[in-house]
Amino acid sequence: MRALIIEDDRMIRRLVEVQLSKESIDVTVAPDATAGRAALQGAQFDLLILDLTLPDGSGLDMLKALRQGGSTTHVIVVSGAVREVDRVRALQYGADDYVSKPFFARELAARVLAVRRRLERSHQSHLQYNGLEFDLEARKVTAGGSEVDLTTKEFDLIAYVACRPGQVFSREELLQSVWQSTSAWQRPSTVTEHVRRLRAKLGDGTPPRLLVSVRSIGYRFDPPYLAEEQGLAAITSQSC
DSSP states (O other): OEEEEEOSOHHHHHHHHHHHHTTTOEEEEESSHHHHHHHHHHSOOSEEEEESEETTEEHHHHHHHHHHTTOOOEEEEEESOOSHHHHHHHHHTTOSEEEESSOOHHHHHHHHHHHHHHHHTTTOSEEEETTEEEETTTTEEEETTEEOOOOHHHHHHHHHHHTSTTOEEEHHHHHHHHSSOOTTTSOTHHHHHHHHHHHHHHTOOSSSOSEEEETTTEEEEOOHHHHHHHOHHHHHHHHO
């Protein structure tokens, strides 16, 4: 896996580089937007860790240009901005994940490892978790061999979070990504109700759940291996 870190803070850049290198990830670093653009033009990366505030440009502008150019590189934004509106704006511009500063290097590495696992499975259209099987191409979920009757949005929601295990999403972010809407047009309780229905239909009613409620924030899809291997549940709850 190849990762590019565009971060102007030398200490943060070095800490993340060392942590990812320990996981056998090929890391390239860039201290500003100019060096970052040069790196992106010269090589292909599976993952980009992008600071939004750079000395010679905006990370959001870089992100927008990257997506407009057709890049599907997984982008994790890191920023000192902690307001939900900043998170939503980054997602609207094409970010796949958002980490607020300050953060633990091990937390970021855990998210990167989750991306690597997904990339290793990306040639497959099937995901299997806790007796549930997701056929993304056929848009079908089965439990114990029997197909689960889901509405279009129920499938869209569970597929979206299942493809991003361990990430915490607010209701606003899910409205934006799954419904292509906002709380100005649609109630966040829409997400809550869909989660309730999914839990009932998938038999996900008692702990340990796959669809985990993160108090005062939103929801997280939590396969057992994440909690066992990375302790990501506790880490994510503290940081978002």
